Amino acid sequence: MKTIPTLREKKRYLAFEVMSEKTINRQDLVREILNSMMSIYGDKGATEINPSLMSFDGKFGILRCEREKRVETRAGLACINNIHGIRISILVLGISGTIKGATEKFIQQTLVNKPELGKK
Amino acid sequence: MSLFGSKFYDFFTHPDDPALMAIEGKRYGYSGIAVMGHDKNEKTIMPDDFSIYRGVEIQAKPSRIREEIKKYRDSHHILIVKGGEDEINRAAVETEGLDILVHPLEFNNVLAKAASDNSVSIGFNLGLLIRLRGEARVRELKTMRINLKHARKYKLKLILTSDAHSIYDLRAPREMVAISSLFGMTEHEAIDAMSATPLNILRRKSLDYIQEGIEVI
Numbered sequence: 001m002k003t004i005p006t007l008r009e010k011k012r013y014l015a016f017e018v019m020s021e022k023t024i025n026r027q028d029l030v031r032e033i034l035n036s037m038m039s040i041y042g043d044k045g046a047t048e049i050n051p052s053l054m055s056f057d058g059k060f061g062i063l064r065c066e067r068e069k070r071v072e073t074r075a076g077l078a079c080i081n082n083i084h085g086i087r088i089s090i091l092v093l094g095i096s097g098t099i100k101g102a103t104e105k106f107i108q109q110t111l112v113n114k115p116e117l118g119k120k
Numbered sequence: 121m122s123l124f125g126s127k128f129y130d131f132f133t134h135p136d137d138p139a140l141m142a143i144e145g146k147r148y149g150y151s152g153i154a155v156m157g158h159d160k161n162e163k164t165i166m167p168d169d170f171s172i173y174r175g176v177e178i179q180a181k182p183s184r185i186r187e188e189i190k191k192y193r194d195s196h197h198i199l200i201v202k203g204g205e206d207e208i209n210r211a212a213v214e215t216e217g218l219d220i221l222v223h224p225l226e227f228n229n230v231l232a233k234a235a236s237d238n239s240v241s242i243g244f245n246l247g248l249l250i251r252l253r254g255e256a257r258v259r260e261l262k263t264m265r266i267n268l269k270h271a272r273k274y275k276l277k278l279i280l281t282s283d284a285h286s287i288y289d290l291r292a293p294r295e296m297v298a299i300s301s302l303f304g305m306t307e308h309e310a311i312d313a314m315s316a317t318p319l320n321i322l323r324r325k326s327l328d329y330i331q332e333g334i335e336v337i
Contacts, residue, residue, distance in 0.1 A: 019144075019288065039253055040302065074298035078291050081250050087288040091148065092295065 010067035013054065013096050015106035016077065020088040023058045032083050033063070037076035049073055054099060060107045062099060070095060123311055127151035128293045129318035131175065131198060132222060132243060132281035138172055141287060146170045148292040152318075154198050173322070175200055182207035186215045193217035196325050200243070203227075213240050219321050220279055223248070225263055232270040241317055242271045246299050247283030250291065264303040277320065278305070278313040 018024070030053050037046045049069045054062040065073040077090045093110060096102035131154040135141035138155050145153050146167045154175040166172060175198040178188045185201065185208065192199055193216075201212040203224030212221050213235040221235065222243035235242065244267070248260045271278055280300055284290045291299070297310040305313075323329060328336040 021288075039257075071298045071301055074295055075302055078295035078299050079250055081288070087286065089288045089290065091292055 009050065011050075011064050012067050012070055013099050013102040014063045014065060014070075014073060014077075015093040015096065015102040016061055016063060017091045017093055017110065018056075018059060018061065018088060019091065020083075020086055022086050024083055024086060024088065025058075026053070026056045028083050029053065029056060029061070032080055033076065036080050037072075040076060040079060041072060045072070049076065051076070060093075060110070062102050062107075123307065124149075124293060126311065126315040127319070128314045129153065129322075130282050130284070130290070130314075131173075131220060131279060131318055131321070132156065132177075132200060132245070133284045133290075135284065135286065139166070141284070141290070142166050142170055142172060144287040144290055148290055150293070156200070173198055177202060178212075182211045185211040189215045189218050196327070198321060198325065206231075210234075213238060219324075220281075222281060222283075223260075223263065224267065227263075227267050227270050229270065229273075232274040232276060236274045236276055239277070241277040241279045241321065242267055243279045243281050244268075244300065244303075244305075244313070245281055245283050246291070246296060247281070247289055249299055249302065250282075250289065261303050268303060268305060277317045278309060279317045280310060280313045 033051055033053065034046065037049055037051060041049065048066060049072050050066050051073060052064045054064055063073070074092055077092060080088060080090055082088060093106035094102065096105055128150045129152045130145065130150055133141060133153050134156050141153060151169065152171040152173060154173040156175045156177045176192050177200050178185060180188045189199060198220070199218050200220045200222060201208070201218060202222050203209050203212065206226050209221065209224040209227065209231050212218055213231050216238050218238065218240050220241045220243045223245040224231070244264055249257060252260060280296050282290055293314055296314060297307055300310040330336065
């Protein structure tokens with residue numbers, strides 16, 4: 001059941017892009033994100049960050065985290081280097097308060113701008 | 121955040137393909153990278169407003185480091201020594217003309233004083249934190265904490281580097297700030313370490329520069 005607004009978690013959505021040698025599946029990415037955060041901040045820190053992957057299509061994704069823990073989440077994502085020997089790097093495109101905002105502002109923008117990257 | 125409006129540089133990379141690294145670097149938000157020991161800079165096609173600088177990583181026995189630094193001092197390349205044991209660090213910081221000492225182990229107050237006299241910047245190799253896990257990373261974080269403490273006390277210039285060998289090792293400036301917070305660096309220090317310090321080194325390397333306070337106009 002929904003709780004009252006003041007008791008709800010304050011959350012932020014990170015739009016990110018994955019660069020990897022081969023495409024990776026959702027399950028591996030979720031495991032690696034949690035693994036990386038637990039390695040840096042421990043079990044206690046990972047629960048405080050409360051990361052959860054909202055969507056991921058092999059290239060772009062949206063990760064939910066706690067509002068006050070944006071920097072920690074970034075650090076956790078940045079420390080991911082390889083998954084089962086496939087080299088990978090994650091670039092955070094931007095942070096928004098809603099899933100819709102994150103998708104429209106950052107992921108669609110990147111897709112629109114991409115063909116122009118070569119020309120500019 | 122207006123803090124991220126400045127130009128960012130990464131001064132310690134070893135890419136196999138500088139052109140690809142340049143394209144990715146620009147997309148990540150960098151204005152320039154320094155490539156170690158790569159001669160074919162002129163031929164690589166670069167995106168607009170992005171520059172590749174040439175760096176020299178000096179690898180030699182502690183007794184040879186002084187001579188090596190003197191050899192390259194006037195070449196307008198960025199001189200970097202990868203720190204290690206006490207002897208290497210000492211030889212590096214005590215020689216005038218070195219720009220960056222990356223990740224020295226067993227750093228102490230004597231070395232920090234010498235580094236401040238010769239205006240050597242202390243580099244933090246964040247690539248280690250990205251690549252390592254567990255016990256090994258704990259060791260590196262501890263070293264970085266000690267280095268940061270000494271650098272603050274003696275007002276040394278800090279510099280953040282990624283030590284990237286491929287595009288997968290590169291991280292965007294905001295991510296670099298987040299990683300550097302793991303060993304206690306503040307946001308301001310981290311941003312200065314990626315923009316102000318590299319710009320200062322570039323100014324010193326420019327052809328017009330003669331000495332601190334003297335310049336050809």
